[in-house]
């Protein structure tokens with residue numbers, strides 16, 4: 001009688017133990033990667049028109065168009081370095097032009113109509129402008145055509161001073 005009770009008790013515990021194993025629940029919310037926007041600059045309406053809505057500033061008007069100072073061009077929204085003055089050249093197209101970008105900083109995305117290739121900040125996906133190839137303007141045969149309002153400029157002198 002006692003033995004049967006013990007067996008029954010053990011069996012009950014065993015079954016209970018099985019049923020109480022934590023069930024694995026799929027919690028996908030924790031795995032979603034969210035872009036950290038806390039360090040993004042607040043944009044003026046003019047900046048948002050270009051950076052968010054993929055607009056284009058009027059040619060010949062950009063504040064960085066004729067900037068010849070040595071330094072680094074950064075993303076206006078997130079501050080990521082995008083281009084250096086070393087790669088800037090005067091294309092006379094009306095917008096700041098570079099024949100190269102800082103490695104990995106700029107994404108190239110073909111437009112839906114396949115005619116042009118959009119360029120974005122690789123970090124925050126701010127619209128920068130477009131990239132063109134085959135124009136033979138420089139030895140690299142590439143022109144990153146960038147809106148001034150999409151960028152900030154950090155003179156090399158100010159970096160050295162820090």
Ligand SMILES: [Zn+2]
Pocket residue numbers: 075076077078079080121122123124125126
């Ligand atoms: Zn950015």
